[in-house]
Amino acid sequence: MFQGPVDASQVPRFAGPDTYARLPRLDQVERADVAIVGVPFDSGVSYRPGARFGPAAVRQGSKLIRPYNPALDVSPFADVQVADAGDIACNPFDIDRAIDTIEQAAGEFDARLVTVGGDHTIALPLLRAAHRKYGPLALLHFDAHLDTWDTYFGAEYTHGTPFRRAVEEGILDTEALSHVGIRGPLYGKGDLAEDRRLGFGIVTSADVMRRGPDEIAEALRQRIGDRPLYVSVDIDTLDPAHAPGTGTPEAGGLTSRELLEILRGLAGCNLVGADVVEVAPAYDHAEITSVAAAHVAYDLISLIALGGRA
Numbered sequence: 001m002f003q004g005p006v007d008a009s010q011v012p013r014f015a016g017p018d019t020y021a022r023l024p025r026l027d028q029v030e031r032a033d034v035a036i037v038g039v040p041f042d043s044g045v046s047y048r049p050g051a052r053f054g055p056a057a058v059r060q061g062s063k064l065i066r067p068y069n070p071a072l073d074v075s076p077f078a079d080v081q082v083a084d085a086g087d088i089a090c091n092p093f094d095i096d097r098a099i100d101t102i103e104q105a106a107g108e109f110d111a112r113l114v115t116v117g118g119d120h121t122i123a124l125p126l127l128r129a130a131h132r133k134y135g136p137l138a139l140l141h142f143d144a145h146l147d148t149w150d151t152y153f154g155a156e157y158t159h160g161t162p163f164r165r166a167v168e169e170g171i172l173d174t175e176a177l178s179h180v181g182i183r184g185p186l187y188g189k190g191d192l193a194e195d196r197r198l199g200f201g202i203v204t205s206a207d208v209m210r211r212g213p214d215e216i217a218e219a220l221r222q223r224i225g226d227r228p229l230y231v232s233v234d235i236d237t238l239d240p241a242h243a244p245g246t247g248t249p250e251a252g253g254l255t256s257r258e259l260l261e262i263l264r265g266l267a268g269c270n271l272v273g274a275d276v277v278e279v280a281p282a283y284d285h286a287e288i289t290s291v292a293a294a295h296v297a298y299d300l301i302s303l304i305a306l307g308g309r310a
């Protein structure tokens with residue numbers, strides 16, 4: 001028997017704990033199969049700051065989540081132990097140190113991690129930690145942006161560069177790298193050539209609209225196979241209508257329905273870790289973005305739960 005969320009028929013949703021989905025804290029359970037971890041870091045952004053408040057916003061957006069997921073026919077909080085591990089305390093003034101802290105903290109959990117909040121810089125240390133546990137990783141990256149740029153203002157570690165660094169470090173399986181939701185203006189045509197050279201395949205936002213989520217998910221599953229899979233979700237993969245609360249919004253994005261359906265189409269993949277980043281609640285309205293992010297995290301947890309205990 002696993003410890004699930006506080007029962008909403010006993011304690012109203014607007015009371016009770018501020019953990020993700022009102023789940024137990026990690027220190028309240030013996031061990032967890034899935035740990036939800038907040039990463040309140042936004043010192044790597046190129047435009048609007050505020051993703052440091054993402055973890056708290058995603059937890060707030062998760063209060064209405066119910067225990068059974070009909071889309072995947074799974075009760076993730078009953079089938080495996082899921083717990084909220086709180087936030088990683090990372091240095092807001094020193095990016096290198098923050099990256100080290102995140103890598104080390106992520107490596108210490110004896111659970112599959114789903115992290116919430118933070119800017120996209122944090123994907124690099126999270127991938128490093130996952131690579132140490134699981135070996136070379138397939139990467140499925142949902143984003144409006146490639147995030148394979150080289151440097152910004154001479155800085156190598158930013159929210160626009162994590163996946164180039166990860167390829168350079170040899171921690172990704174370059175046969176199984178995909179971006180989904182890509183759109184919008186680039187610095188030049190060479191951005192695409194560079195990205196291809198690193199091994200990425202691109203599914204644009206328009207591809208999702210034309211081909212539909214089922215066909216896209218099937219193609220992604222073929223590419224991923226049974227490799228250990230890391231899923232990185234930049235919430236700006238969604239259209240600003242579906243996720244206004246983010247730092248670098250781009251018009252013409254996915255709907256939250258398309259994103260959730262693609263994720264559900266990954267059932268059966270060996271999901272070893274995931275992040276949901278770039279939630280910046282200061283630009284949000286009516287919790288649109290934080291509710292979307294909380295539900296994305298719920299389907300990611302559900303996919304892990306489908307695979308059984310860690």
Ligand SMILES: N=C(N)NCCCC(=O)O
Pocket residue numbers: 046047120145147159160234236247248278
């Ligand atoms: N990872 C996110 N959200 N954005 C990257 C945008 C980098 C740029 O300003 O060109």
Ligand SMILES: [Zn+2]
Pocket residue numbers: 143144145234236237248278
């Ligand atoms: Zn982005």
Ligand SMILES: [Zn+2]
Pocket residue numbers: 120143145147159234278
């Ligand atoms: Zn990004």
